[in-house]
Amino acid sequence: MILDNGFLSPFGQHRRLSFAEQELVHSLDWLISLRWFAGLTVVVAAPLVALVFKVAIPSDLISITGLSILACNLVFWWALRRLRADDPNATARFEAFVRIQIILDWLALAILISLSGGAESPTILFFLFHITIASLLLPDHFNFMFVTLAPLFVAVVVVLEYIGVLPHVMILSPSRHRDPQFVFASVGVFVFACYGMAYCCLSIARRLRRRESELGGLYEGVRDITSTLEITAVLDRIAEVVPRVLGCKAAAIRLLDVAGSQVQFAASSGLSDRYREEVPEDFAKSTLDQDTLRDGVVDVPDVLSDARVRQPELVRAEGIASMLSVAINGRTGVLGVLRAYGAPGHRSTADDVAYLQAVAAHGAVAIENARAYRMLADLDRDKSRFLRMTTHELRSPVRVTESLLQTLATESTGSLDADQRELLVRAQRRLGSLHDLIDDLLDLAAGKANMAPPHPRRVNMGETVREVAERFRALAAGKGVGLTLQLPGEEASVWCDPADLERLAVNLVSNAVKYTGQGDVTVAVSRHADRMRLRVADTGIGIPTSAMPHLFDEFYRAENARANGESGTGLGLSIVKVLVERSGGQMSLSSVEGNGTTVTVDLPVDGHG
Amino acid sequence: MARILILDDDPDITFAVSLILARQGYDVRTAATRGEGMQALIDFRPDLLILDVMLEQPDDGIAMAQELRRNGNAVPIIMLSSVGRVTGMDFDRDEEMLPVDAFLAKPARPDELLAKVGELLAREGASPCS
Numbered sequence: 001m002i003l004d005n006g007f008l009s010p011f012g013q014h015r016r017l018s019f020a021e022q023e024l025v026h027s028l029d030w031l032i033s034l035r036w037f038a039g040l041t042v043v044v045a046a047p048l049v050a051l052v053f054k055v056a057i058p059s060d061l062i063s064i065t066g067l068s069i070l071a072c073n074l075v076f077w078w079a080l081r082r083l084r085a086d087d088p089n090a091t092a093r094f095e096a097f098v099r100i101q102i103i104l105d106w107l108a109l110a111i112l113i114s115l116s117g118g119a120e121s122p123t124i125l126f127f128l129f130h131i132t133i134a135s136l137l138l139p140d141h142f143n144f145m146f147v148t149l150a151p152l153f154v155a156v157v158v159v160l161e162y163i164g165v166l167p168h169v170m171i172l173s174p175s176r177h178r179d180p181q182f183v184f185a186s187v188g189v190f191v192f193a194c195y196g197m198a199y200c201c202l203s204i205a206r207r208l209r210r211r212e213s214e215l216g217g218l219y220e221g222v223r224d225i226t227s228t229l230e231i232t233a234v235l236d237r238i239a240e241v242v243p244r245v246l247g248c249k250a251a252a253i254r255l256l257d258v259a260g261s262q263v264q265f266a267a268s269s270g271l272s273d274r275y276r277e278e279v280p281e282d283f284a285k286s287t288l289d290q291d292t293l294r295d296g297v298v299d300v301p302d303v304l305s306d307a308r309v310r311q312p313e314l315v316r317a318e319g320i321a322s323m324l325s326v327a328i329n330g331r332t333g334v335l336g337v338l339r340a341y342g343a344p345g346h347r348s349t350a351d352d353v354a355y356l357q358a359v360a361a362h363g364a365v366a367i368e369n370a371r372a373y374r375m376l377a378d379l380d381r382d383k384s385r386f387l388r389m390t391t392h393e394l395r396s397p398v399r400v401t402e403s404l405l406q407t408l409a410t411e412s413t414g415s416l417d418a419d420q421r422e423l424l425v426r427a428q429r430r431l432g433s434l435h436d437l438i439d440d441l442l443d444l445a446a447g448k449a450n451m452a453p454p455h456p457r458r459v460n461m462g463e464t465v466r467e468v469a470e471r472f473r474a475l476a477a478g479k480g481v482g483l484t485l486q487l488p489g490e491e492a493s494v495w496c497d498p499a500d501l502e503r504l505a506v507n508l509v510s511n512a513v514k515y516t517g518q519g520d521v522t523v524a525v526s527r528h529a530d531r532m533r534l535r536v537a538d539t540g541i542g543i544p545t546s547a548m549p550h551l552f553d554e555f556y557r558a559e560n561a562r563a564n565g566e567s568g569t570g571l572g573l574s575i576v577k578v579l580v581e582r583s584g585g586q587m588s589l590s591s592v593e594g595n596g597t598t599v600t601v602d603l604p605v606d607g608h609g
Numbered sequence: 610m611a612r613i614l615i616l617d618d619d620p621d622i623t624f625a626v627s628l629i630l631a632r633q634g635y636d637v638r639t640a641a642t643r644g645e646g647m648q649a650l651i652d653f654r655p656d657l658l659i660l661d662v663m664l665e666q667p668d669d670g671i672a673m674a675q676e677l678r679r680n681g682n683a684v685p686i687i688m689l690s691s692v693g694r695v696t697g698m699d700f701d702r703d704e705e706m707l708p709v710d711a712f713l714a715k716p717a718r719p720d721e722l723l724a725k726v727g728e729l730l731a732r733e734g735a736s737p738c739s
Binding site: 419422423426427430 | 621624625628
């Protein structure tokens with residue numbers, strides 16, 4: 001069975017953001033928040049500095065620059081919201097947005113420098129500050145060529161002041177902005193510092209980001225993968241996790257059957273329908289897959305130059321430039337192949353391989369769990385089916401024998417002496433017990449296997465319960481036990497299979513009457529919110545606390561029940577439990593040994609159980 | 610008339626077996642538990658004991674037979690068993706594994722039962738009823 005999800009994932013219509021993409025958006029939030037602070041500082045600091053340090057700086061112009069920074073930030077803030085709302089998947093637009101912000105920031109800084117002394121300005125330091133912050137927040141969007149813009153802007157300002165185009169604001173006295181040595185030294189130190197800062201921050205930040213992305217992705221991925229026991233869902237999630245964290249274009253997973261030769265299941269994420277239909281690889285014939293199984297890892301950095309890749313034009317047309325495959329190894333052997341597809345420009349690193357193998361390892365565990373679960377479910381179903389078939393077979397000879405004995409008992413073949421009649425009565429009684437046992441077993445098996453599906457409909461609970469209770473009236477009277485019936489005044493309807501309701505009522509009332517030697521049995525039907533409640537209370541032998549945990553186990557009969565002398569199969573309560581569950585109801589039980597037992601069953605009034 | 614004690618916790622079995630034996634003329638007594646059985650051995654002093662493997666607890670019958678032999682009681686014992694219960698049981702290692710004189714699988718056929726009873730009683734020198 002081939003199952004695939006293409007662009008649709010169990011998490012929604014859009015592909016979930018990769019870790020890197022999530023970080024980008026988060027960092028942009030940060031940058032914009034910091035800029036509010038920076039802009040405000042500029043606006044406030046300028047007049048303050050001029051006042052306190054008695055420096056002749058154009059604080060009005062500086063404050064205006066600060067206000068423009070704030071105004072631009074407002075535009076950025078709004079733009080970020082629009083971008084996120086529009087299409088969270090448009091990575092390219094986010095990239096462009098980042099670059100625009102940085103460039104405008106540097107422009108603003110250059111203006112501030114020129115307004116506060118040019119080559120002599122202490123605010124040159126803020127450039128370094130900005131480069132540090134920006135490369136820590138956005139390590140994946142910086143490179144040294146981009147960083148060069150910073151010293152370029154500063155150099156332009158310094159040169160323009162040097163040649164006199166830009167007015168110089170005097171900070172130092174005498175002013176050094178025309179001193180070539182000073183200018184070179186100042187700019188030189190700045191350039192060196194720029195690159196130095198950028199290098200340090202980018203290296204550290206990239207490594208941290210990578211690690212964070214791996215761990216975060218692995219955590220999320222493993223959590224997703226192991227959160228389901230359904231095999232097809234497990235495969236879908238494994239295929240989903242890979243592109244989300246590796247940042248690759250697509251992924252596919254193929255699972256072999258238990259014998260290890262045929263592909264049993266497949267799932268993929270990020271591949272188009274066309275690709276999936278037209279490039280179906282026959283596992284046995286696929287050299288790529290066979291190599292992966294044999295070697296554990298196969299890296300195809302360029303699909304066009306590797307002969308093992310079938311239909312390379314189609315592969316290229318899909319936008320795939322490279323493939324990385326790892327074998328999925330379970331405890332019992334190789335389970336299948338996991339493949340990551342890279343877009344052009346994506347290079348697989350050793351980290352990628354390690355990561356893919358980690359996903360495969362966790363995936364293997366999840367797959368084996370899912371298989372075990374399915375096997376258990378199948379076994380349980382087989383067992384129930386077997387039980388059902390067997391009991392059907394058992395019924396026939398029992399019925400026939402009952403009929404034969406009945407013929408003897410009616411003396412239609414001749415009269416019986418006392419001993420003969422006694423033997424016959426005992427035989428019939430034992431046969432009757434066998435008959436009941438088989439019926440109970442059949443009920444139990446049917447309930448569990450869901451072979452005879454319930455046909456729920458509106459059932460008059462009051463009527464059903466009344467009818468059942470009446471059946472036991474004679475028996476109760478014969479024992480000297482009172483039987484009280486309490487029915488509600490209005491119509492008491494529930495939503496369930498009528499045979500189920502009858503059966504569970506019979507079991508409960510039968511138990512109550514059977515295990516009560518003196519006193520009363522009360523059968524009450526009442527309404528509680530959206531439930532109808534059946535309450536069967538008796539003043540009988542009760543249930544010892546030691547028996548409580550086993551009460552719903554099949555064939556369990558508490559010690560005092562056995563000693564009571566009444567026959568019983570021990571299946572009654574387990575059957576009631578099955579019936580209540582499949583009717584969408586709840587049951588509860590309370591008992592005191594020697595005092596009596598009360599069983600309460602709540603069933604839904606309408607179809608919404 | 611030879612006395613026979615039947616020890617089995619199933620009342621229908623004791624009814625049927627005692628019916629068969631009584632009709633043959635044997636003096637029959639029944640007991641349902643090990644305790645009752647031991648008491649009956651003292652009171653009734655049967656010439657033959659028909660014992661079920663399972664009384665209240667599984668293997669009660671075997672244990673009881675072993676106890677009797679340990680105490681020097683040599684009464685002939687016919688053991689009634691459901692097939693499959695003979696094997697796979699734990700025995701006292703220092704005793705005869707199965708200290709009974711005959712095994713009959715349940716349900717015991719009346720003619721087989723009577724034949725076995727007769728055979729064992731004859732061996733003991735008591736008078737069987739034919």
